[in-house]
Amino acid sequence: MPRKKSYQLDPEEVTPRAKELGISTQRRLEFADPNTEGPQFRPIPEMELREKIHQAETVSAERRRFAxxxxxxxxxxxxxxxxxxxSYRAADSSRRSAQGSLIWQISESFFYKEPHKTIIGRIExxxxxxxxxxxxxxxxxxxIDDHIxxxxxxxxxxxxxxxxxxxxQSVFGHYVETTFENTEVxxxxxxxxxxxxxLFDDFICLYYQLEADHTRSRRQRNVDAQSLIPAPSICSGGQ
Structure with missing residues (x-):
């Protein structure tokens, strides 16, 4: 059953409702009878109580709405x-799958088909x-052109x-390095x-990007850096 509004309360329901809401039903007298000891109170009029109940219920309702x-x-x-x-995980999974597909398409030819197998073997x-x-x-x-x-x-x-x-780096890093550093290449x-x-700017830039990212330096591989084609200006992080 819906809760009654303050103006719908029967007279005998006003005081209990006020007490339920923590509203005082009595007011202390400012000018008390001097012949009476202790604080003196008088009941708050019913209409005033109804107004206080209405205000309290309005504030309570607003708090509930805010909450x-x-x-x-x-x-x-x-x-x-x-x-x-x-959505991010799905997109990331899709992106990784697409990357794997692109790399696989190239690696299938690079590692398993001629003349690439022969060129890799001779360079190694x-x-x-x-x-x-x-x-x-x-x-x-x-x-050689096809391989590069x-x-x-x-x-x-x-x-x-x-x-x-x-x-x-994980798939082609070593082969990019050894191919680029080969004197015939x-x-x-x-x-x-x-x-x-x-021509082949992307291959050259790839070498320098991998070289910058790789812990194994050219010095450890006994490669003269001065003998190599320098990084083109378009390389991000080129040398």
Whole structure:
């Protein structure tokens, strides 16, 4: 049953309601009877009590509404935060999946298909890349161009934020370093860049970014930094 408003209370309900709300039902007399000892009180008129009850209930209702508003706002914020976090996790998972897909597409060719397997093997063995071997096809300039081109694509992905530096480092870091530092590759790069100055910029920038991020220095690998093509000006963090 709905609670009665102050003006709806029967006369005998006014005083109990006032006491329930902590409202005094009596007023101390300022000019008391001198013949009577102790403080003297008189009942507060019914209409005045009803007004006090109305004011108290109004304040109480406003406090409840305020508390409800605060609680609603907190719950809304919490729900929005949870939704945003879930959305971020889903986006992050999707981003990581996309990165993995891009890297896998390149690594499948780079590590498992020719002429890349042969070029990697010769660089690792520190043998001439173009050396002819019995039963094997000779490595041409086009093959070297294609090999560098794959790493240049990885650099372009990194520059455009499609893959992370950490992922590239873990998969291609060593091979970017050894390929770029190879004397035949350096010679080839100088030759083609003399005709097209920005050719393979992303590959070169990738090398310098990985080199800056990598703890293994060129000095430890016995590489003369002065002999290498310098980082283009477009490289972020280039040297």
């Amino acid at each position: 409800f508003t605060i609680i609603t706002a907190i719950l809304s914020f919490a729900i929005a935060a949870i939704a945003a976090w879930n 063995e520190e043998n001439p890349i173009r050396a002819k071997r019995k039963g094997l096809s000779a490595i041409s300039d086009e093959d 081109g794959l790493l240049d694509t990885v650099g372009a992905y990194l520059r455009n934020g499609l893959v992370s530096l950490a992922l590239v 350096q010679q080839y790069l100088r030759n083609v860049r003399s005709k097209e100055v920005d």
